[in-house]
Amino acid sequence: MQGSANLNLMIKAARKAGRALVKDFREVENLQVSSKGPGDFVTKADREAERIIKDDLMAARPTYGWLGEETGETPGVDPTRRWIVDPLDGTTNFLHGLPHWSVSIALEHKGEIVSAVVFDAAKDEMYWAEKGAGAWMNESRLRVSGRRQMIEAIFATGVPFGGRGTLPATLQDLARLMPVCAGMRRWGSAALDLAYVAAGRFDGYWERGIYPWDIAAGTLLVREAGGMVSGIREGDDPLEKGAVICANPALFEEFRKIIRG
Structure with a gap:
């Protein structure tokens, strides 16, 4: 290396x-x-x-x-x-x-x-x-995936556990996204979710209520693999606001629009 x-x-x-x-x-x-x-x-x-x-x-x-x-x-x-x-x-x-x-x-x-x-x-x-x-x-x-259709794409997220306040918003996200994509995955490691987007294994990832140490390294992996990364809300810094969304360039805008509701 x-x-x-x-x-x-x-x-x-x-x-x-x-x-x-x-x-x-x-x-x-x-x-x-x-x-x-x-x-x-x-x-x-x-x-x-x-x-x-x-x-x-x-x-x-x-x-x-x-x-x-x-x-x-x-x-x-x-x-x-x-x-x-x-x-x-x-x-x-x-x-x-x-x-x-x-x-x-x-x-x-x-x-x-x-x-x-x-x-x-x-x-x-x-x-x-x-x-x-x-x-x-x-x-x-590494390169992000080349898929261009939402119905062919697999997305990852972190479903909140226990009493976390982001659960209602995440359930609403899933209700909008699942009917228009090929599948959802919740594997339990935000850093690996981002690494898998960079590797083209996942087509996109989003999560709320996340900490800087969970996503700092992974966001650079995605960007350097040709993907797009932003906050879920327009103009937000993912590391500061604790909410991140990323995908390959072909799917990013449509994916972000769905998650933003």
Whole structure:
């Protein structure tokens, strides 16, 4: 993999955390689990993966800022650069022994994501991208799908769980979208949903009530694979507003119109 020094550092950290997670995944029944809220779990493995990533990235780039799911935000001496990290996206899948979860690492520079890594450790699929250099999975260049008809397209989303307030809007989205497309998928990892759009496996993805660390890396993957990404509401920044929609260019406007109602 040819990339910048920062990207290579990110890939190395993701692989190191991924190896630790795979080891724990094989013994999922013995994981120590604590509840952060209804349907939202954090594991000892999750926190350890973030420690591994943070130690490696901050040792190499001590002036950068940090935003992690488990450890929160730490401003950097360099205010223009920040790591955005989800050490285990798909925690509920992980806890149930479902091999669909990922490590997500993004580098933000002056408010823009410039490098991205999403590592599916269970399948050994490393998705990576840098601004202007394309998106890749392992050694293969990624392109979004070429489908042009909604009725041929498969879309992904995250259906809210527990008492989340975005459930009514999501159910309305599904009622409008499902009759005009080929299928819906809810696989439980926003980072992988975005990576799959970049790889052409899904034709589009949307979700409300999402956090920056869930989607920061994936949005760059989609853009560098030729896809389109925006907020669900006109003019919104997905990372700031917590609502994202993306698709291949042929379907994007029609898809966004349906989701916007």
